[in-house]
Amino acid sequence: MLTKKEEIHLLKKLGRKPNPLEIDMIDAEWSEHCSYKSSKKFVRSLPSRGKRVIVGPGYDAGVLDIGDEDVITVHIESHNHPSAVEPYGGAATGVGGVIRDIISMGTRPIALLDALRFSSLFEESKASKSKWLFKNVVNGIADYGNCIGIPTVGGDIEFDNSFKDYCLVDVAAIGLGKRNQIISNHAEYDDLVILAGNPTGKDGIRGASFASKLLDDEEDRSAVQIPDPFLEKLLIEATIEASDSKCINAMKDLGGGGLSCCLSELSDLVDRGIEVELSAVHTKIPDLSPNEIMISESQERMVYIISKEKLSKFDDIFNKYGITYSIIGKVNGNDNLKILHRGKPIANISCNLMVNAPPADRKSKKPKYLKSPNKKSLHHKVDNYSKTLLRVLSNPTVGNKNWIFQQYDHEVGLRTVIKPGANGSVIRVNDNKFVSIKLDGNSKHCYLDPYHGTLGCLSEACRNVISTGAEPIGIIDHLQFGSPENPQIYWTFMKSIDAIIDFCKFMRIPVVGGKVSFYNETMNSPIKPSPVIGTIGLIRDRRHITSNVANLGDTLFIIGQTKDELGGSEYFHATSRPEYGKVPKVDLEIDKKNGLAVLALIHKGLINFAHDCSKGGIGIALAELAISSNLGIDIDLERIPSNCKRHDHLLYSESHSRFIIGTNQADKVKRILKSRKCVFSEIGKVDGTKTLNLRDSGEQIIELTVSDLDKAYNTMSKIMDGA
Amino acid sequence: MKAGIVVFPGSNCDRDVHHILNDVIGINAQYVWHTEKMIDDYDALILPGGFSYGDRLRAGVIAAKSPIVDAIMKKADEGLPILGICNGFQILVEAGLLPGALIRNDKLKFSCKWLEMEVLNVKTPFTNLFRLNDEIKIPIAHGEGRYVIDDDKLNELHQNNQIVFKYKDQNPNGSTEMIAAVCNRRGNVMGLMPHPERASESILSPDKTNSNAGLIFLSLKNFLTPYIKK
Numbered sequence: 001m002l003t004k005k006e007e008i009h010l011l012k013k014l015g016r017k018p019n020p021l022e023i024d025m026i027d028a029e030w031s032e033h034c035s036y037k038s039s040k041k042f043v044r045s046l047p048s049r050g051k052r053v054i055v056g057p058g059y060d061a062g063v064l065d066i067g068d069e070d071v072i073t074v075h076i077e078s079h080n081h082p083s084a085v086e087p088y089g090g091a092a093t094g095v096g097g098v099i100r101d102i103i104s105m106g107t108r109p110i111a112l113l114d115a116l117r118f119s120s121l122f123e124e125s126k127a128s129k130s131k132w133l134f135k136n137v138v139n140g141i142a143d144y145g146n147c148i149g150i151p152t153v154g155g156d157i158e159f160d161n162s163f164k165d166y167c168l169v170d171v172a173a174i175g176l177g178k179r180n181q182i183i184s185n186h187a188e189y190d191d192l193v194i195l196a197g198n199p200t201g202k203d204g205i206r207g208a209s210f211a212s213k214l215l216d217d218e219e220d221r222s223a224v225q226i227p228d229p230f231l232e233k234l235l236i237e238a239t240i241e242a243s244d245s246k247c248i249n250a251m252k253d254l255g256g257g258g259l260s261c262c263l264s265e266l267s268d269l270v271d272r273g274i275e276v277e278l279s280a281v282h283t284k285i286p287d288l289s290p291n292e293i294m295i296s297e298s299q300e301r302m303v304y305i306i307s308k309e310k311l312s313k314f315d316d317i318f319n320k321y322g323i324t325y326s327i328i329g330k331v332n333g334n335d336n337l338k339i340l341h342r343g344k345p346i347a348n349i350s351c352n353l354m355v356n357a358p359p360a361d362r363k364s365k366k367p368k369y370l371k372s373p374n375k376k377s378l379h380h381k382v383d384n385y386s387k388t389l390l391r392v393l394s395n396p397t398v399g400n401k402n403w404i405f406q407q408y409d410h411e412v413g414l415r416t417v418i419k420p421g422a423n424g425s426v427i428r429v430n431d432n433k434f435v436s437i438k439l440d441g442n443s444k445h446c447y448l449d450p451y452h453g454t455l456g457c458l459s460e461a462c463r464n465v466i467s468t469g470a471e472p473i474g475i476i477d478h479l480q481f482g483s484p485e486n487p488q489i490y491w492t493f494m495k496s497i498d499a500i501i502d503f504c505k506f507m508r509i510p511v512v513g514g515k516v517s518f519y520n521e522t523m524n525s526p527i528k529p530s531p532v533i534g535t536i537g538l539i540r541d542r543r544h545i546t547s548n549v550a551n552l553g554d555t556l557f558i559i560g561q562t563k564d565e566l567g568g569s570e571y572f573h574a575t576s577r578p579e580y581g582k583v584p585k586v587d588l589e590i591d592k593k594n595g596l597a598v599l600a601l602i603h604k605g606l607i608n609f610a611h612d613c614s615k616g617g618i619g620i621a622l623a624e625l626a627i628s629s630n631l632g633i634d635i636d637l638e639r640i641p642s643n644c645k646r647h648d649h650l651l652y653s654e655s656h657s658r659f660i661i662g663t664n665q666a667d668k669v670k671r672i673l674k675s676r677k678c679v680f681s682e683i684g685k686v687d688g689t690k691t692l693n694l695r696d697s698g699e700q701i702i703e704l705t706v707s708d709l710d711k712a713y714n715t716m717s718k719i720m721d722g723a
Numbered sequence: 724m725k726a727g728i729v730v731f732p733g734s735n736c737d738r739d740v741h742h743i744l745n746d747v748i749g750i751n752a753q754y755v756w757h758t759e760k761m762i763d764d765y766d767a768l769i770l771p772g773g774f775s776y777g778d779r780l781r782a783g784v785i786a787a788k789s790p791i792v793d794a795i796m797k798k799a800d801e802g803l804p805i806l807g808i809c810n811g812f813q814i815l816v817e818a819g820l821l822p823g824a825l826i827r828n829d830k831l832k833f834s835c836k837w838l839e840m841e842v843l844n845v846k847t848p849f850t851n852l853f854r855l856n857d858e859i860k861i862p863i864a865h866g867e868g869r870y871v872i873d874d875d876k877l878n879e880l881h882q883n884n885q886i887v888f889k890y891k892d893q894n895p896n897g898s899t900e901m902i903a904a905v906c907n908r909r910g911n912v913m914g915l916m917p918h919p920e921r922a923s924e925s926i927l928s929p930d931k932t933n934s935n936a937g938l939i940f941l942s943l944k945n946f947l948t949p950y951i952k953k
Binding site: 233 | 733735738739742743756772773776778830832833834836866918926927929931
């Protein structure tokens with residue numbers, strides 16, 4: 001619903017009273033979901049320029065130049081509200097939406113990733129929905145992505161009870177094309193406006209407005225759209241074929257706000273007016289009202305603007321794929337979106353007015369919970385370090401995610417070089433050019449310190465990409481918060497934005513795409529601040545591709561300092577400590593230095609593997625190394641550069657800017673790290689014992705076999721399949 | 724030597740097979756749209772994986788009624804090598820060109836992972852370069868890949884040496900006797916659930932070593948080479 005202030009603004013600009021259809025159209029377009037009215041002025045201040053940036057953040061996907069006329073397109077979106085009430089359909093249509101953003105640029109989608117958030121799988125009561133949501137979200141993503149033949153190559157998952165009865169489903173997609181294939185989005189007077197794909201129906205009516213308020217009950221299922229991946233696959237092929245045949249002047253997918261938002265944004269993109277006749281729209285049922293046609297969010301639909309001369313070619317292609325389309329109107333000379341129904345004008349609004357919602361002034365105030373720190377003691381007696389490690393390892397947030405990734409076809413397309421579940425995922429562009437990508441988030445850190453928490457997500461996503469041998473070239477962000485009308489939540493949002501600006505400016509990595517999603521609240525509570533960061537990296541030599549698997553005999557090094565920073569750590573979470581404490585801080589100078597040092601070692605061919613050290617700290621990173629390599633790891637903890645006074649803090653601190661690397665050229669590695677003035681240390685060896693051995697000057701701290709570790713590591717599949 | 728890759732609406736491994744045959748194996752391969760009725764130009768046909776018609780009703784059942792399938796049946800009778808991979812296997816079974824049926828995986832979940840299979844028949848156009856009991860690293864990716872067949876027909880499969888590949892060590896989907904691939908009696912039509920095109924380049928394997936799965940396509944090339952010379 002429009003606010004009083006918005007109604008006045010509309011009345012003033014329009015110079016007359018809007019009719020009910022116009023109000024519906026404006027309501028959808030000015031919803032938080034479509035208009036970014038609470039965030040636009042901050043999002044615009046993100047550093048988005050760079051030598052590789054061809055198209056920055058905007059309506060659809062960002063475009064990055066990766067050399068030799070190759071471009072990649074990248075975009076991220078969420079489908080949180082729909083997934084929380086109808087997880088299968090909500091998640092599936094989330095995939096569909098982001099894919100259409102990639103094809104709208106004229107590029108072929110080549111990979112998907114998703115970042116998911118649920119409450120704990122260790123359910124407190126039978127009434128808890130977490131397992132049901134998780135299972136069906138994964139199934140929805142799998143059924144959709146697998147059917148359209150786009151590999152889901154990775155992602156991120158976190159379980160935290162601030163997502164009780166709710167979930168976050170973020171989907172990122174990458175497209176690949178040639179620079180000259182990017183759709184320029186232009187239009188001439190009298191060009192045809194074509195709506196193709198799914199017939200318009202009553203599904204998803206007012207979805208955008210639904211996503212712009214708190215989730216209060218489950219009676220909103222009709223606001224969730226119905227997925228049809230088969231039709232999406234046909235739309236992908238037909239759109240690419242039509243685009244390659246130069247049939248398309250401009251195009252845009254239909255997402256939140258349906259035809260109404262699509263047409264106004266498209267009109268804004270091509271800087272021309274559009275006139276459409278609603279009775280020409282093909283519909284699922286007869287007698288849909290004009291309002292319903294305008295704001296229905298039926299999925300798998302695209303609008304194309306084509307020249308009249310191209311119609312017969314367009315018709316050939318869409319008939320070949322059996323896709324229904326309607327010519328619904330034409331481009332006109334002015335700036336207005338004019339809607340007719342059976343010849344009668346029923347709405348006529350300036351597109352400029354539609355796409356520029358009056359900004360909402362939000363107040364911000366430091367949250368109370370950050371002002372009165374919890375004074376409870378954090379000391380905790382550890383009787384058995386091995387048992388504690390197994391406990392942290394059995395938390396599904398840090399454990400094995402194969403239960404998820406094996407349900408996704410992550411191989412289709414013959415591009416997946418580094419498979420999901422390692423550091424970043426590596427996608428082949430050609431045999432000497434690869435793209436690496438990773439999504440990361442950390443709601444627990446961001447809750448306790450939204451600024452340093454967000455910096456940490458950025459640092460972690462970059463480290464993951466660097467660990468594969470790639471240079472970070474672009475960032476995407478998805479900022480998810482509760483209601484912006486709550487000043488304490490809005491404060492956390494602004495801190496998050498500050499962190500992205502500071503990080504990207506310092507590292508000179510542009511933000512190429514992003515989304516903001518507010519109102520992520522149920523009747524219980526708002527979610528913790530949950531920015532999700534994606535880093536895209538480029539590998540220009542196949543020899544630089546680096547795995548996370550150690551070789552027998554490798555000498556192990558740690559790069560970076562371990563500090564006593566356990567606030568919001570997985571260790572505190574696993575041992576039920578209060579949400580309190582110092583969150584890891586990122587020193588940008590050191591972060592950059594360590595990242596560049598690891599890349600230099602990789603480029604010189606000196607290291608066999610690199611592993612990012614983050615959630616769960618050194619303890620988990622070493623356990624993962626032993627498991628993925630199926631080898632023994634022998635470490636002297638005393639050698640780790642650290643200011644921690646306790647073994648448990650040393651093992652589980654989540655300090656940033658740290659890497660664990662393995663080499664058979666230890667002397668050369670030392671020389672380079674010394675010359676780059678990195679904090680580092682040789683900490684141990686990889687051996688054939690198949691045991692994780694952590695010692696402190698002779699005293700055995702942890703001794704666990706790979707099979708014991710593996711058992712704890714696979715908790716997720718145990719919970720979900722009972723196997 | 725020319726191979727046709729039969730593309731149905733919803734096929735999604737067509738481009739992958741095209742790349743492997745043309746760029747890696749060295750067989751000239753072209754796409755053939757499912758409405759074609761004349762397919763005399765091809766020395767072999769490949770039905771790639773994917774979700775033809777979105778797997779509606781049952782995987783492969785709608786594609787099996789496509790216009791091109793009559794022509795494929797005729798070519799099968801004439802002895803042309805025909806390979807169905809994953810969804811292509813499902814289509815060949817639904818068309819009646821191969822015995823048995825493919826139903827939902829026993830765990831009722833889609834499963835994508837690398838595993839090993841073993842060669843049991845080296846006398847087909849797709850296996851002539853293997854030795855008996857060779858082991859092959861290869862990925863699967865399917866939700867309806869559980870091969871089932873009744874006992875009488877299973878006996879026939881054994882008698883006629885129609886079981887071409889079996890999974891090794893683990894049964895990923897509950898298939899009868901861990902069957903991964905079968906052929907017709909003559910041996911010229913084969914269907915297999917795993918994806919050899921995904922294991923034909925070392926860079927795509929998890930440990931970056933060479934898998935011998937590419938021998939499936941090289942066997943076809945080998946088979947076609949003398950055939951062309953005649």
